[in-house]
Amino acid sequence: MSFAAQLTRLQAFLDADELHEEALDYVAAHGFLTALSICTVEVAEREWIDALFSEAPHYRDDAERDEIEATLIQLKAHIGRMLAADDDLELPCDLDLGDEPDDSDIRGWCIGFMEGVFMREAAWFETAEEEVSELLLPIMVGSGLFDEEAEFADIAKDADLMDDMVEQIPEALTALFLLCQAPDEKPALLKPRHH
Structure with a gap:
């Protein structure tokens, strides 16, 4: 069976109603695997x-x-290869929160990604906390999980700013991948040494 056919079956399986209500659907699972x-x-x-x-x-x-x-394991490997290829990752959804952000696929994708981050949260921030936080910002904004926090509440009120941030997600992912997986290739991102 081709990978595309496997993915179609995976998508049908993950998007079915029978799964536990906290299980990730296909789009959220894609975000989750991207974070991992x-x-x-x-x-x-x-x-x-x-x-x-x-x-x-x-x-x-x-x-x-x-x-x-x-198929999940293959999808994760496929996402890893796409990120390593230095092409902006194509997300399985539009980069658009629309009129009802809570119902948008990109929100689901961002929530899935953050779930992946939460699995090993400390590891994300141990090398370059500032840069990682900055690059995660569009995903955190897109997820809506942080809207209670002051700095996010202000962004959430501005639909255009939200859309701009969400559109930055593919670039942010490429930068995050390089920062976390190939830090030597991006010396400019590293903090200056203090003498």
Whole structure:
């Protein structure tokens, strides 16, 4: 079966209503896997697969479970390759919060990404906290998870600013990947040494 066909089956599986309400749908799962691909710390497959589903799905049989899990692992590897290729990652949704941000796919993607960050939060900020925080900002804004916080509340009131930030996400991902996975290639991003 081609990878495209596998992805179609994965998407149907993740977007079905039977899954646990806290399980990530396809778009959110894509965000989640993107975060895991960028993080400097490898999370064990079993751990992130279980986290993605929140509780074990009711698979028809072991073959379906193996296929879905294998496709998730392949998708994560595919995302990693895309990020490493230095092309802006193509997201599986429009970079647009629309009139109802809570219903937008990009919000779901950003929430999924943040779930991936939360799995190993300390690891994200241990090398270049300032740069990482700056690059994560568009995703944090897009997720809506932080709207209660003052600096985010101001941004959330400005629809144009929100849209501008969300449109920066693919570039931010490329920069985050380089910063976390290939810091030597980007010496300009590193903090100056204090003498």
